Amino acid sequence: MxxxxxxxxxxxxxxxxxxxxxxxxxxxxxxxxxxxxxxxxxxxxxxxxxxxxxxxxxxxxxxxxxxxxxxxxxxxxxxxxxxxxxxxxxxxxxxxxxxxxxxxxxxxxxxxxxxxxxxxxxxxxxxxxxxxxxxxxxxxxxxxxxxxxxxxxxxxxxxxxxxxxxxxxxxxxxxxxxxxxxxxxxxxxxIDLRAFSQAADGQAVREELAIPPEAPVVLQVSCFKPQKAPERFVELSARLAPVLPEARFLLVGDGELRERLERLRQKWGLEQRLHFLGWRRDVPRLLRAANVVTLTSRFEGLPRVLVEARCAGVAVVAMAVDGVVEVVVDGVNGFLVPPGDVATMAEKVALLLANPELARALGEAGKQGLEEFxxxxxxxxxxxxxxxxxxxxxxx
Missing domain, CATH: 3.40.50.2000 (Glycogen Phosphorylase B;)
Structure with missing residues (x-):
C-alpha cells in the first residue's frame, strides 16, 4: 500500500x-x-x-x-x-x-x-x-x-x-x-443508557431461577478469567451465606476458571445458593432482579457493568482499582473497598441488604451524571x- x-x-x-x-x-x-x-x-x-x-x-x-x-x-x-x-x-x-x-x-x-x-x-x-x-x-x-x-x-x-x-x-x-x-x-x-434505564422484568428472572420474590440477590457480571478474580465472588458468597440464609448469588459469565469456581462452590456447599448463569444477553433484566451488584477485579479499564448498574439504579460494591474509582464515588452512588479485601466487601454488601433504603438511595444517586458514559x-x-x-x- x-x-x-x-x-x-x-x-x-x-x-x-x-x-x-x-x-x-x-x-x-x-x-x-x-x-x-x-x-x-x-x-x-x-x-x-x-x-x-x-x-x-x-x-x-x-x-x-x-x-x-x-x-x-x-x-x-x-x-x-x-x-x-x-x-x-x-x-x-x-x-x-x-x-x-x-x-x-x-x-x-x-x-x-x-x-x-x-x-x-x-x-x-x-x-x-x-x-x-x-x-x-x-x-x-x-x-x-x-x-x-x-x-x-x-x-x-x-x-x-x-x-x-x-x-x-x-x-x-x-x-x-x-x-x-x-x-x-x-x-x-x-453504553446504551436507554436500554439500562428502562424498566425490565426482574421478577421473571427470579421465577426462571426459582428465587423467591423477597430473597436478596447479589449479582456479578464478569468473565471467568484471572483479571476479574471471580473466585473472590465465590468467597464473598461463602462469607454471606451463613448470615443471610435467604440470599442468592448470581455470577454471569464463563471462561478458563470455570472448573476451579465449580470446585470452590462445592467445597463451600453453595450449590443451591450460588448460580453460574453462563453468558447472558439479558443483563438489563438481571440487573432488575438484583439488590446489589459487585465487581472483584484485580485491574480494570472502565468497567461497563458498573455503569450499567448505576443506570439501572442498583447499588454497587466494587474493589477500588483503576477505572472503577471513576464510576463509583464511595458513599455516594455505591461503596468502594480495598483491592482484594473480600471481608470488607462482605460487610458492605450485608449493610446494603440490611438497609434497603440506603441501597435505594445509592441506586438513585447512581442514575445521575451518566451522560459522559x-x-x-x-x-x-x-x-x-x-x-x-x-x-x-x-x-x-
Whole structure:
C-alpha cells in the first residue's frame, strides 16, 4: 500500500476508511465498545472494516454488521503461540492490503501488538490503539510481564495516538513508560443508557431461577478469567451465606476458571445458593432482579457493568482499582473497598441488604451524571479524533 496514505487523497472531506482490529469477540467491555463504535460511526464520513479472530459469543454479530467489511483472522488468538502469531501477522497484513485503510484502530493486547505492527509494515497513515486496561499486571510471572511491556513499548513507537477508557489507565500507562501523555485522549466506554434505564422484568428472572420474590440477590457480571478474580465472588458468597440464609448469588459469565469456581462452590456447599448463569444477553433484566451488584477485579479499564448498574439504579460494591474509582464515588452512588479485601466487601454488601433504603438511595444517586458514559458520546468523540488526526496528517 505504501506509506503515503493507502489511496487517501485530499483533505478532511475524504471519506476515511477505518479498520478496527480486536483479538476475539467474546462478551466483554472492549468487544462491546468495538462493535458499538463500528456500528454507529457515521457512514457518510467513514467506510468501516472489522478484523478479529474466530469464535466468541459476539462473533456472529461482528461478522454480520451492516455496511462493514469483515475480515476473519483464523490464527489470531489470545494465547501467546509463536507460530500462530506469525500466521496471524501475515493474515492481518493481507486484510490491511485488501481494505487499504487510512486508519487502523486496534483493541486488546494481542491485536494491539500484531495489528499495529501489521499496519506499520503496510504503511497505514494513522494507527490508533485503545487501552481497555492492560494485558499484564503484578499477578503475572515477572518475565512474562516484562515481555508484554517490551512489546507494548515497541509498538508504541509505531502508534499515532492512544485512547484510554479511563484517566487511571492513562496515568498508569504514562508512569510505566508505555506511551507519552501528549498522544493520549481519554474517551470513556459508552453504553446504551436507554436500554439500562428502562424498566425490565426482574421478577421473571427470579421465577426462571426459582428465587423467591423477597430473597436478596447479589449479582456479578464478569468473565471467568484471572483479571476479574471471580473466585473472590465465590468467597464473598461463602462469607454471606451463613448470615443471610435467604440470599442468592448470581455470577454471569464463563471462561478458563470455570472448573476451579465449580470446585470452590462445592467445597463451600453453595450449590443451591450460588448460580453460574453462563453468558447472558439479558443483563438489563438481571440487573432488575438484583439488590446489589459487585465487581472483584484485580485491574480494570472502565468497567461497563458498573455503569450499567448505576443506570439501572442498583447499588454497587466494587474493589477500588483503576477505572472503577471513576464510576463509583464511595458513599455516594455505591461503596468502594480495598483491592482484594473480600471481608470488607462482605460487610458492605450485608449493610446494603440490611438497609434497603440506603441501597435505594445509592441506586438513585447512581442514575445521575451518566451522560459522559453514553455510547453516543463515545462514538462522537472517536469520530472527532479520527477527523482531527487526518486533518493533521494532510495539513488541513
Amino acid at each position: 505504501g506509506r503515503g496514505g493507502g489511496g487517501a487523497q485530499g483533505g478532511s472531506a475524504v471519506k476515511l476508511r477505518v479498520l478496527h482490529v480486536i483479538t476475539m469477540l467474546e462478551l466483554g467491555g472492549a468487544q462491546r465498545n468495538t462493535l458499538d463504535t463500528v456500528r454507529q460511526l457515521d457512514r457518510q464520513r467513514f467506510t468501516l472494516g472489522l478484523a478479529c479472530g474466530l469464535g466468541g459469543e459476539l462473533y456472529p454479530e461482528g461478522a454480520s454488521l451492516p455496511d462493514t467489511e469483515f475480515f476473519p483472522i483464523p490464527h489470531l488468538r489470545r494465547e501467546v503461540r509463536p507460530l500462530s502469531d506469525w500466521r496471524a501477522f501475515g493474515e492481518l497484513r493481507s486484510a490491511i492490503r485488501a481494505f487499504s485503510p487510512h486508519i487502523v484502530h486496534t483493541h486488546s493486547s494481542k491485536a494491539g501488538v500484531l495489528g499495529r505492527l501489521s499496519a506499520w509494515c503496510e504503511g497505514v497513515p494513522i494507527i490508533i490503539h485503545s487501552v481497555h486496561g492492560f494485558g499484564f499486571g503484578p499477578h503475572q510471572w515477572l518475565p512474562v510481564r516484562a515481555a508484554f511491556m517490551a512489546a507494548e513499548k515497541l509498538v508504541a513507537t509505531m502508534t499515532t495516538a492512544f485512547i484510554a477508557v479511563s484517566r487511571e489507565n492513562l496515568e498508569t500507562g504514562v508512569q510505566l513508560g508505555l506511551f507519552p501523555r501528549e498522544r493520549v485522549t481519554v474517551i470513556r466506554s459508552g 453514553s455510547v453516543e458520546r463515545m462514538v462522537a468523540d472517536q469520530e472527532a479524533l479520527y477527523l482531527k488526526l487526518w486533518g493533521q496528517r494532510v495539513g488541513s
